[in-house]
Amino acid sequence: MYGTTLFLSATDTARRAHPALWCSAGTSPGLHHLAAGMATSGAVTDWLRTMLGEPDFGPLVAEAEAVPVGSDGLLMLPYFAGERTPLHDPDARGVIAGLSLRHRRGHLYRAALEGTAFGVRHNLEFLREAGASITAAHAVGGGTSSRLWPQIVSDVTGLPQLIARHTIGACFGAAVLAARTVTDVRMDRWNPVVDRIEPDPANRERYDGLYADYRALHPATVEINHHLAALQREV
Numbered sequence: 001m002y003g004t005t006l007f008l009s010a011t012d013t014a015r016r017a018h019p020a021l022w023c024s025a026g027t028s029p030g031l032h033h034l035a036a037g038m039a040t041s042g043a044v045t046d047w048l049r050t051m052l053g054e055p056d057f058g059p060l061v062a063e064a065e066a067v068p069v070g071s072d073g074l075l076m077l078p079y080f081a082g083e084r085t086p087l088h089d090p091d092a093r094g095v096i097a098g099l100s101l102r103h104r105r106g107h108l109y110r111a112a113l114e115g116t117a118f119g120v121r122h123n124l125e126f127l128r129e130a131g132a133s134i135t136a137a138h139a140v141g142g143g144t145s146s147r148l149w150p151q152i153v154s155d156v157t158g159l160p161q162l163i164a165r166h167t168i169g170a171c172f173g174a175a176v177l178a179a180r181t182v183t184d185v186r187m188d189r190w191n192p193v194v195d196r197i198e199p200d201p202a203n204r205e206r207y208d209g210l211y212a213d214y215r216a217l218h219p220a221t222v223e224i225n226h227h228l229a230a231l232q233r234e235v
Helices: 042-051 056-067 103-129 147-159 170-180 201-234
Strands: 006-012 020-026 032-038 075-077 095-097 137-139 161-163 192-196
Touching: 006 103, 032 103, 042 056, 042 103, 056 103, 056 137, 056 147, 075 103, 095 201, 103 147, 103 201, 147 161, 147 192, 147 201
Parallel strands: 137 161
Antiparallel strands: 006 032, 020 032, 075 095, 161 192
């Protein structure tokens, strides 16, 4: 779910657990959920939009599309409100590494999308470590309104994504669950898949290298960020 925060849920008939993830009951008997979540995703893109004085995301998306894969050497940790899984660190903080005078707002916006994608990949590794078999994802939320963000996530993770006709997210799912109590709901009729986003293998090598940098950046900056978080609490 591409929302203000980002949420991932793997559904299985087997009960799975991992200390870095969340477990819950499934939406019907015999199903179980293993879930992960990032503290920010759309919150960061909206922060950038506001900071840059744009009333709409359209121009930023267009500028980010024109930026090469890897944002010309710009890397962002999207921990602007701490981080949930798998770090469980409320004092984690956002980092923008590699900034130079050559970078423009399109670079910043793309780096935010790529940073979120690296966070998704980080969580997917833990979901799979717990035994979840994940070969494709159903994507919902406001971030699916343009193709760029889901495409970046697919390129970073190697995971195809299915986009349904209605991508409103949690409230639509709640309506489906309510409807199932009174009628037989066929999702292929109620909310059919209308698009499938495939990873572009040409981008994988560049993203693999940047993902290694992403994983190294938090441990390299965590003590500084924890100190800064403590200073922020004093304000």
